[in-house]
Each structure stands twice: as structure tokens, then as C-alpha cells.
Amino acid sequence: MSERDPEVDRAAAEAVNAALYSALERGDIDAMAKLWVDGPDAPSALCIHPGWRPLHGRSEVLRAWAVIMANAGYVQVFLTDVETTVLGDAAVVTCVEDLLTDFSTADSSAFLGTRFAATNILRRTPVGWRLWVHHVSPVLSEQDLAGGHDGLGAGEGES
Amino acid sequence: MSERDPEVDRAAAEAVNAALYSALERGDIDAMAKLWVDGPDAPSALCIHPGWRPLHGRSEVLRAWAVIMANAGYVQVFLTDVETTVLGDAAVVTCVEDLLTDFSTADSSAFLGTRFAATNILRRTPVGWRLWVHHVSPVLSEQDLAGGHDGLGAGEGES
Numbered sequence: 591m592s593e594r595d596p597e598v599d600r601a602a603a604e605a606v607n608a609a610l611y612s613a614l615e616r617g618d619i620d621a622m623a624k625l626w627v628d629g630p631d632a633p634s635a636l637c638i639h640p641g642w643r644p645l646h647g648r649s650e651v652l653r654a655w656a657v658i659m660a661n662a663g664y665v666q667v668f669l670t671d672v673e674t675t676v677l678g679d680a681a682v683v684t685c686v687e688d689l690l691t692d693f694s695t696a697d698s699s700a701f702l703g704t705r706f707a708a709t710n711i712l713r714r715t716p717v718g719w720r721l722w723v724h725h726v727s728p729v730l731s732e733q734d735l736a737g738g739h740d741g742l743g744a745g746e747g748e749s
Numbered sequence: 750m751s752e753r754d755p756e757v758d759r760a761a762a763e764a765v766n767a768a769l770y771s772a773l774e775r776g777d778i779d780a781m782a783k784l785w786v787d788g789p790d791a792p793s794a795l796c797i798h799p800g801w802r803p804l805h806g807r808s809e810v811l812r813a814w815a816v817i818m819a820n821a822g823y824v825q826v827f828l829t830d831v832e833t834t835v836l837g838d839a840a841v842v843t844c845v846e847d848l849l850t851d852f853s854t855a856d857s858s859a860f861l862g863t864r865f866a867a868t869n870i871l872r873r874t875p876v877g878w879r880l881w882v883h884h885v886s887p888v889l890s891e892q893d894l895a896g897g898h899d900g901l902g903a904g905e906g907e908s
Contacts, residue, residue, distance in 0.1 A: 634834055636832075636843055636868075638843075638866045638868065638886060640886060641886070641887060641888065641889035642866070642888065642889075643845070643866060643888050644830065644843055644845065644866050646832075671803065673795075673805075675793055677837065677838050677839045677872065678836065678837030678838050678839065679836050679837050680836045680837065680839040680841075682839075682870060682881075682882060684795055684797075684803055684882070686802070686803065707797045707801070707802060707803050707884070709795075709797065709868055709870075709882060709884040711841060711868075711870065713836065722841075723841060723843070723868060725866070725868040725884050725886065726886070727797060727799060727800070727884065727885070727886030727887075728800060728886075729800065729801065729802050730800035730801075
């Protein structure tokens with residue numbers, strides 16, 4: 591079986607993509623670390639969390655995930671609109687993430703549902719497909735967008 | 750000269766990236782249309798504007814750019830932190846966009862500066878490098894982030 595079989599590549603890339611969200615749900619930083627590019631590719635790792643500046647390099651990316659996991663509490667992720675394209679040694683997975691987060695306190699129970707759009711780019715490495723770029727942005731509701739300037743809403747000074 | 754010369758590829762990809770912002774500044778939808786994948790790659794075009802759901806396919810992507818340009822007025826874009834990686838037939842350009850937008854009215858002069866993080870993915874095509882994925886998210890200030898829940902800020906239910 592060739593490693594360049596498109597269906598094998600696609601399935602492998604989607605498995606890494608799913609494992610990212612599974613690691614987040616479990617708060618498992620070791621599992622997360624195994625998914626990201628390492629060795630010579632480590633400096634090229636890039637992560638843009640919603641509202642954040644870009645984080646560059648494996649160390650900075652994993653440090654941020656550790657902080658996020660330490661603060662996140664209960665998180666459940668529902669993925670929809672998963673689209674995967676493999677182009678040689680790169681794979682692009684885009685998806686919509688619906689996150690359910692627990693903000694309950696001792697006194698009250700509260701869950702927050704939030705929608706995000708994600709672009710995940712993977713690289714083919716000698717040890718399999720690895721996460722290279724993770725870029726996530728909040729998807730605002732129509733109601734949120736109506737609050738913008740002159741219909742410029744949340745767009746790029748543009749929407 | 751080989752088309753696979755890494756420096757030639759990198760310069761070509763960065764030129765397409767710069768042309769995207771130039772087309773936005775000029776409100777030139779024809780120039781924008783020329784930059785995006787077409788033909789058999791057209792359905793795979795993907796654009797995520799800040800706060801928006803993902804837009805799929807060349808037609809939907811260009812329709813949104815036309816609307817954005819019609820509403821944008823004066824826009825000036827300053828790019829920093831441009832990082833380009835070419836991997837075979839894919840190129841990934843990440844950058845920070847500082848946008849200056851004019852909200853002046855007849856009565857008053859007002860400019861708004863906004864920072865965004867962008868991931869632009871290009872494909873090598875028979876007619877050169879073309880935009881394939883454009884994903885942009887707002888970069889919030891420390892002050893904005895401090896307003897989040899429990900330090901969860903604007904992160905992915907996470908930050």
C-alpha cells in the first residue's frame with residue numbers, strides 16, 4: 591500500500607484533526623504534544639487562538655495549550671463541515687467547532703455554547719501527519735454582526 | 750530556471766499575498782478575482798472573514814469580497830510578521846494585518862485602527878500561485894481579553 595494513496599492520506603489527516611479536539615476535551619497536554627510538528631519542523635509550528643496574536647514555534651504553542659487546558663474545565667467539542675484536501679506533503683482541514691463549556695459554580699449550573707471556524711494545516715513527516723498550523727476564529731451570530739459600524743460588522747474593516 | 754526554485758516560489762507566493770491586500774485597498778474586485786483559484790480548483794476556495802462562518806467555493810468567496818469592498822470605504826493595510834513556507838504545491842503565508850479604516854462623516858473625521866491575524870494558503874496552478882484559503886481573525890488587546898470569563902477570555906472556550 592502506497593503512503594501516497596489519497597484516501598489513506600485523507601483518513602490519516604482527519605484522524606490527527608480529530609485527535610486534536612480529543613486531546614483538548616481530555617485536557618491531555620501529552621497527547622496534544624505528540625500531534626504537533628517536532629524536530630526540524632518545530633520552529634514552523636503556528637497557532638492562532640480566537641482573539642490571540644499568532645504564536646510561533648512548538649514551545650510557545652504547547653505552552654499556550656497547557657495554560658488553556660489548565661483553565662478550561664469541562665469542554666466538549668462538536669465538529670461539523672469538516673473538509674480535507676491533501677496536496678502533496680500538506681493537508682488542509684477546515685471545520686466548524688461547536689464548543690460546550692461548563693461555567694458552573696457551587697451555586698449554579700451554567701453551560702456556554704460557542705461556535706468557531708478552524709483551519710488546520712498538517713505536514714507529512716517521517717512519523718506521519720503532524721499539526722503545523724491551527725487557526726481558529728469565533729463565528730459571530732447575525733445579532734452580533736448587526737452591532738458593527740455601518741454594516742462593517744466584524745469583518746476585516748470590511749464586512 | 751526551475752519553477753521549483755524555493756526562493757522563486759517564495760517570492761511568487763508573497764507577491765500574490767501582497768496583491769490580495771492591494772486589491773482590498775483599491776476596492777478592485779477584478780484584481781481580487783484574478784488572485785483566487787479557478788477552474789477545477791474553484792470549488793475548494795475557502796474564505797473565513799473575521800466573525801464569519803466559512804465561505805466555500807470561488808463564487809461565494811468573490812460575492813462576499815464584492816459586498817465587503819462596496820461597504821468598506823477607505824482602507825489601508827499594514828502587514829507585519831509575514832512568514833512564508835512553501836511545501837511542494839502549497840504555500841502558507843501568515844501575517845498580521847493592521848487596518849486603518851475611515852469612518853469619517855460630513856461632520857467629523859474618524860479613523861479606526863484594527864489588528865487581525867491572517868493565514869493565507871496558496872496552491873501552485875498551471876497559471877501560477879493562486880489564493881486557496883484566506884482565514885482572518887481579530888487580535889484583541891490585553892484589555893479586551895481581560896473582560897472574558899475566568900481568564901477564558903476570547904480563547905477557544907479555553908484562553
